[in-house]
Amino acid sequence: MKALVLGCGSIGFRHIGHLRKLGVSEIEAADPNPEARERVHRELGLAVGSDPEKALSGRPDIVLVCTPASTHIPMALRALAAGAHVFVEKPLSTGLREIRPLADAVAINGRVLQVGYNLRYHPAMRRAKEVLGGKACIAGNVPIALLTVGTPDDVRAYCKDLIDTVAGDGGFILGASGQTEDVKIENVKAMVDFTKEYGVY
Numbered sequence: 001m002k003a004l005v006l007g008c009g010s011i012g013f014r015h016i017g018h019l020r021k022l023g024v025s026e027i028e029a030a031d032p033n034p035e036a037r038e039r040v041h042r043e044l045g046l047a048v049g050s051d052p053e054k055a056l057s058g059r060p061d062i063v064l065v066c067t068p069a070s071t072h073i074p075m076a077l078r079a080l081a082a083g084a085h086v087f088v089e090k091p092l093s094t095g096l097r098e099i100r101p102l103a104d105a106v107a108i109n110g111r112v113l114q115v116g117y118n119l120r121y122h123p124a125m126r127r128a129k130e131v132l133g134g135k136a137c138i139a140g141n142v143p144i145a146l147l148t149v150g151t152p153d154d155v156r157a158y159c160k161d162l163i164d165t166v167a168g169d170g171g172f173i174l175g176a177s178g179q180t181e182d183v184k185i186e187n188v189k190a191m192v193d194f195t196k197e198y199g200v201y
Contacts, residue, residue, distance in 0.1 A: 004060035005029040008036040012066035030055035056082040073098040147183035152190035
């Protein structure tokens with residue numbers, strides 16, 4: 001699998017490390033900022049290109065868009081056109097008008113697009129549970145990456161932590177964080193079976 005990280009600021013830098021931990025075999029990155037490129041090279045030993053368009057021409061399997069928010073959708077559209085599955089950092093967009101063309105591009109290109117928005121363990125999520133518990137449902141998701149490359153034991157451990165964090169008095173939906181056609185069946189089974197057993201109110 002070939003992954004391309006577009007944008008090597010603090011978030012992109014972290015994603016490169018996560019991809020390595022997940023065992024992604026080929027990782028490339030691009031950022032026009034020379035300071036960001038130098039930091040990745042110095043601390044992670046990865047040479048970073050300066051031109052996102054040139055990097056996309058290398059036909060990556062997946063692209064992680066970690067550029068400034070105003071460029072998220074244009075970069076995601078280019079990545080989809082290059083044939084890649086796309087992960088876009090939050091926020092997806094700075095406005096609503098661009099969302100429909102992006103959804104259309106996902107359908108036309110037959111790719112998966114995932115927005116990275118996971119505040120499950122953020123103090124604000126705990127506070128939301130305190131304020132909204134008993135009044136509104138809290139939703140939390142099991143990452144597609146975990147269901148795709150993890151093990152059933154990894155999934156069970158994650159689901160336990162998730163349920164312990166936000167499911168205390170009910171009003172919680174547990175599920176996958178996106179489309180599941182490429183995930184391991186045994187991991188989906190582990191998620192469902194564990195939740196049926198452990199997630200009983």
